[in-house]
Amino acid sequence: MITLVKDIKEANGITHNGTMHADEVFATAFLSLYFGSFKVIRVSEVPIDISPNTLVYDIGKGKFDHHQSDARVRDNGIKYSSFGLLFEKFGIDFLKKMKLKNTKAIYNYFVKDFIEGIDAIDNGIFPDVKANYKVKTVSDIIKIYNPSYLSNDNEDEQFIKAVNLAESILTEELKNVVGKVEAGDKVKKLLNKTKGPLLILDEYLPYEETVLTSLAGKKIKFVIYPSNRGGYGIKTVPISTTDKTSRVYFPKSWGGLSNSDLEEVTGIKGSLFCHTNRFLMTASTLDTAKKLAEIALDVNEKE
Structure with missing residues (x-):
């Protein structure tokens, strides 16, 4: 006081x-x-x-x-x-x-x-x-x-x-x-176990700084996590702490779509939402989230 x-x-x-x-x-x-x-x-x-x-x-x-x-x-x-x-x-x-x-x-x-x-x-x-x-x-x-x-x-x-x-x-x-700080320790352990470009969290953790500043985080393109609104979020990863440009983006045709319109263009049931700027998506299940991220990675490789 x-x-x-x-x-x-x-x-x-x-x-x-x-x-x-x-x-x-x-x-x-x-x-x-x-x-x-x-x-x-x-x-x-x-x-x-x-x-x-x-x-x-x-x-x-x-x-x-x-x-x-x-x-x-x-x-x-x-x-x-x-x-x-x-x-x-x-x-x-x-x-x-x-x-x-x-x-x-x-x-x-x-x-x-x-x-x-x-x-x-x-x-x-x-x-x-x-x-x-x-x-x-x-x-x-x-x-x-x-x-x-x-x-x-x-x-x-x-x-x-x-x-x-x-x-x-x-x-x-x-x-x-x-x-x-506590979340950072957990994220480091997960990054060390992760082999591919998808970091999957079983609970939401403040992950971005650890991903962007660790050597093991350089390979990560998308982070998938349980959403507090239900379902799962899928988020792109920025290039660095100072450059917020995403390392990859979701396909242009997905941007701004939701629910049935998004399901139609992705071909994946349970596709819920894609942000207009294509850095964030939501999906109904973890399996759906993984599929969407994998499609996005494949599209980025071909572009």
Whole structure:
């Protein structure tokens, strides 16, 4: 639980006031989750006579700030923000308190998947997205909580709202990462047993990253899995983590069709749906899904 205080002697943590950013908001949310309860004060300048036990972050040019000229930079070139610095200090211990398996793997995945993006944006490194629409990052969402033009919102009250949102996001993101790490181990084992281009899952697992980053995944063209809507999904595999073009596609004549229309063109009973962009199909049974994938592979070889 996070509490904003006015008396610096009551504070466990000190951060800057004024415009809020994702790094100190998520840093505060993380400290609240780590300590169970956390009292923070927002100031424009750090007093000299503070307790040595008080955590000062994103202000003051100390070990949890990143605005000084000698601020720390990762080996991959991404500069730390206050969030990354605090998670580096307390993250492993935080995960151990949660009694999780694969603590180091979860830590590394979480840093790469979530923290580095916030750190990079806070340091002026923005994602290179070429699109004719606005892409809002989690950092953009946090900015929304700053009092807007013509509003009478209280800055500190808005900060608490943003921190509460960040706590919820952190909690759910960690669940997601734990699931992906555990699923990744299962997918690796399945890939090592798989000889051909079809990866068949007996339960839905977050598989894509493992398939795309492992040597054994290079041969995979389609993944078949039980659908949460019933039946089975059949999905193409992208070329890489950065190129989302599919390695193969379903035949052009199948795109956008469903049910009897799709059954007629495929010649396979139980063909349910083919996405217009031909990267996803659904089928009534596992056997049907396999047949459709095999036909698609054969068509791709002939084209």
